[in-house]
Amino acid sequence: MKTDIVLSGVGGQGILSIAATLGTAALENNLHLKQSEIHGMSQRGGDVQSSMRISDQDINSDLIPLGGADIILSVEPMEALRHLPYLKKTGWVVTNATPFENIPDYPAIEDIHAEIKKIANHIIIDADAIAAEIGSRRSSNIVMLGAASPFIEIPYEFLEDGIRKIFGRKGDDVVNKNLEALAAGRKYSEENR
Amino acid sequence: MEKLLLLGDEAIAQGAIDGGISGFYGYPGTPSTEILEYVQHNKEAIAKNMHREWSANEKTAMESALGMSYAGKRAMVTMKHVGLNVAADAFVNSAVTGANGGLLVLCADDPSMHSSQNEQDSRFYAKFAMIPVLEPTNQQEAYDMAYYGFELSEKFRIPVMIRITTRLAHSRAGVVRKAVKPENGIKLPEDPRQFVLLPAIARRNYAKLLSVQPDFEKESEASPFNTYTEGSDKKLGIITCGIAQNYLLENIVDKEFNHPVLKISQYPIPRKQVNKILEECDQVMVIEDGYPVVEEMLKGYQEKGTKIIGRLDGTLPRAGELDPAVVAKAIGLEVNAGPDVPSIVKQRPPAMCVGCGHIDAYTALNEALAEYGTGRVFSDIGCYTLGALPPYNAINSCVDMGASITMAKGAADAGLIPAVAVIGDSTFSHSGITGLIDAVSENSPITIIISDNFTTGMTGGQDSKSLGRIDDIVKGVGVDPAHIRVLKPSKANMDEVVAIMKEELAYQGVSVIIPRRQCIQTMKNKALGEKIKALGLK
Numbered sequence: 001m002k003t004d005i006v007l008s009g010v011g012g013q014g015i016l017s018i019a020a021t022l023g024t025a026a027l028e029n030n031l032h033l034k035q036s037e038i039h040g041m042s043q044r045g046g047d048v049q050s051s052m053r054i055s056d057q058d059i060n061s062d063l064i065p066l067g068g069a070d071i072i073l074s075v076e077p078m079e080a081l082r083h084l085p086y087l088k089k090t091g092w093v094v095t096n097a098t099p100f101e102n103i104p105d106y107p108a109i110e111d112i113h114a115e116i117k118k119i120a121n122h123i124i125i126d127a128d129a130i131a132a133e134i135g136s137r138r139s140s141n142i143v144m145l146g147a148a149s150p151f152i153e154i155p156y157e158f159l160e161d162g163i164r165k166i167f168g169r170k171g172d173d174v175v176n177k178n179l180e181a182l183a184a185g186r187k188y189s190e191e192n193r
Numbered sequence: 194m195e196k197l198l199l200l201g202d203e204a205i206a207q208g209a210i211d212g213g214i215s216g217f218y219g220y221p222g223t224p225s226t227e228i229l230e231y232v233q234h235n236k237e238a239i240a241k242n243m244h245r246e247w248s249a250n251e252k253t254a255m256e257s258a259l260g261m262s263y264a265g266k267r268a269m270v271t272m273k274h275v276g277l278n279v280a281a282d283a284f285v286n287s288a289v290t291g292a293n294g295g296l297l298v299l300c301a302d303d304p305s306m307h308s309s310q311n312e313q314d315s316r317f318y319a320k321f322a323m324i325p326v327l328e329p330t331n332q333q334e335a336y337d338m339a340y341y342g343f344e345l346s347e348k349f350r351i352p353v354m355i356r357i358t359t360r361l362a363h364s365r366a367g368v369v370r371k372a373v374k375p376e377n378g379i380k381l382p383e384d385p386r387q388f389v390l391l392p393a394i395a396r397r398n399y400a401k402l403l404s405v406q407p408d409f410e411k412e413s414e415a416s417p418f419n420t421y422t423e424g425s426d427k428k429l430g431i432i433t434c435g436i437a438q439n440y441l442l443e444n445i446v447d448k449e450f451n452h453p454v455l456k457i458s459q460y461p462i463p464r465k466q467v468n469k470i471l472e473e474c475d476q477v478m479v480i481e482d483g484y485p486v487v488e489e490m491l492k493g494y495q496e497k498g499t500k501i502i503g504r505l506d507g508t509l510p511r512a513g514e515l516d517p518a519v520v521a522k523a524i525g526l527e528v529n530a531g532p533d534v535p536s537i538v539k540q541r542p543p544a545m546c547v548g549c550g551h552i553d554a555y556t557a558l559n560e561a562l563a564e565y566g567t568g569r570v571f572s573d574i575g576c577y578t579l580g581a582l583p584p585y586n587a588i589n590s591c592v593d594m595g596a597s598i599t600m601a602k603g604a605a606d607a608g609l610i611p612a613v614a615v616i617g618d619s620t621f622s623h624s625g626i627t628g629l630i631d632a633v634s635e636n637s638p639i640t641i642i643i644s645d646n647f648t649t650g651m652t653g654g655q656d657s658k659s660l661g662r663i664d665d666i667v668k669g670v671g672v673d674p675a676h677i678r679v680l681k682p683s684k685a686n687m688d689e690v691v692a693i694m695k696e697e698l699a700y701q702g703v704s705v706i707i708p709r710r711q712c713i714q715t716m717k718n719k720a721l722g723e724k725i726k727a728l729g730l731k
Binding site for chain 1: 198223224226227360361363364365366367438439442446516517518521528529530531532534537538540541542543544576579651
């Protein structure tokens with residue numbers, strides 16, 4: 001098995017929490033993993049991305065090749081579009097619906113959603129609303145991970161274990177809220193794919 | 194052995210810890226920062242009380258590491274590529290003094306300038322200084338090389354460079370640890386004059402450095418980090434350096450590919466293997482991240498005249514970092530990119546944070562300068578460099594650490610009065626003080642704004658070495674206390690801040706304005722909060 005994921009968003013949105021959960025899930029289960037991320041200047045409100053490669057074989061490049069990503073997992077809709085050249089023909093775009101508007105010329109959100117809908121395989125999910133419903137607004141990134149999970153070739157239980165490990169120190173409540181967030185995201189994708 | 198999930202930077206730190214290091218030195222700089230940060234939070238490093246504080250700049254860090262090596266212990270100095278320019282005097286001369294305890298110089302290069310002013314290649318510096326270089330291909334090699342690097346350094350009593358690039362520095366993978374080695378005890382150099390570079394001694398040391406060059410080469414030829422993969426199709430041979438090997442393998446892993454491949458990860462380049470690939474192949478492609486260092490060498494290296502291709506002839510792009518697609522094109526493979534980016538997608542450049550004190554300082558400065566016109570603000574390296582972007586358009590230069598004060602002085606010398614410098618507190622500590630001494634000694638008509646946010650913000654909130662001492666330093670250098678103006682930049686104070694700036698812009702001498710407000714990104718840092726309170730800075 002091999003899954004290549006481009007994670008994208010805006011500096012400060014915490015895409016690395018998704019990467020950490022996935023990474024822990026992969027490592028705990030003896031899968032190979034390479035995860036490349038951006039630090040430094042672009043972290044300050046600019047567009048950020050992280051490449052996540054998981055495989056049961058050795059992984060060479062830290063970067064995903066153009067046209068090689070199985071999934072673009074974006075916590076911001078315009079940022080999902082920025083990385084389309086990396087998407088495989090059969091790949092999935094899984095994106096949060098809510099825009100992060102920190103530039104003066106941010107396009108109309110309807111137009112952004114329309115562009116995403118041109119991609120055959122796409123999920124647009126209002127992760128913020130789902131996280132709020134669960135009563136855990138901070139879990140919207142985990143909702144996003146759940147939404148991508150049907151397309152990731154890692155058993156779902158591995159992701160749950162990853163969450164237990166990452167959030168374990170913060171107590172059972174936090175763990176359970178995040179497990180709930182993961183399940184809610186997954187459910188949405190399964191019903192809307 | 195234990196397996197850890199580590200960034201390339203962290204793997205280097207862990208390799209050095211396990212390899213028996215006693216002290217890390219460095220100045221924060223993307224993509225090298227996470228090495229020292231990892232050590233600062235590492236339980237073993239804390240338990241052994243390894244040195245792990247930030248230094249004022251890369252030169253002071255390099256010299257401190259050299260001092261620890263003099264005392265017989267193992268040390269590492271970490272920096273980004275342009276930091277090596279700052280440390281260069283100490284670095285080049287350390288090759289002539291040689292090391293005593295193992296000494297590793299870690300340089301993290303940033304091809305494509307993700308967070309830098311240029312994409313210089315540190316391997317040039319190592320060649321200039323004539324010391325060995327280790328260039329890891331992956332996180333495991335990064336660990337192994339830090340561990341092994343001390344052995345190499347102590348075998349030849351020479352500093353060894355480890356060179357990485359952004360992708361490896363900031364990519365995570367599993368790393369297997371080795372047995373932990375004990376630290377060295379204090380043991381002074383056998384020759385008490387080894388580190389005394391008086392001309393007579395320097396000439397002797399330099400002759401020794403020249404004489405061991407062939408030994409460095411033999412070491413590279415025998416190094417397990419340099420590998421030769423035989424291939425039957427000798428129309429083309431490929432040399433990869435460090436991380437470039439990954440991009441090649443990524444492209445050929447599931448394909449027929451029978452060309453000989455030499456992977457170089459230890460320098461000087463291994464003569465035996467290089468001659469072999471030049472001898473047996475009709476042409477050789479060199480794939481390296483950064484400058485065409487090896488490619489240029491080979492063009493003047495060989496007797497046979499094998500055609501060398503790479504970045505210099507356009508087979509690979511001359512600038513920018515490598516990636517799988519760039520390498521695929523070079524070896525003649527098709528790249529099947531996904532859909533184009535829709536035209537609706539707008540640029541999202543980095544920006545100063547909402548609520549940042551630098552923003553209020555720039556708003557005030559723009560207003561205060563309105564009567565003089567634009568084009569007279571020299572800035573520096575830090576978050577405040579983002580003041581170059583709209584809507585501020587507030588600065589006219591960003592060159593190197595500390596250049597704001599000195600460039601403003603030069604412009605004032607030329608008659609551009611008033612000239613303004615904008616510098617942060619950490620950059621001021623790094624390289625601003627010496628420039629201020631120049632300005633004070635001639636009472637140059639410049640206005641210096643030290644935007645003090647108590648931290649090294651751009652790299653993620655590391656210590657600022659002059660915390661709580663900026664005012665005293667400025668006074669101590671000799672700025673007239675009447676023209677040292679400390680203020681709090683905020684919307685509420687805007688009129689007062691503008692008025693103070695106008696007064697100082699009109700003053701025909703050195704004035705220093707210190708807008709002071711904590712970086713909002715550090716508000717969760719309790720230890721820093723307590724320090725700020727104890728120093729009475731709030």
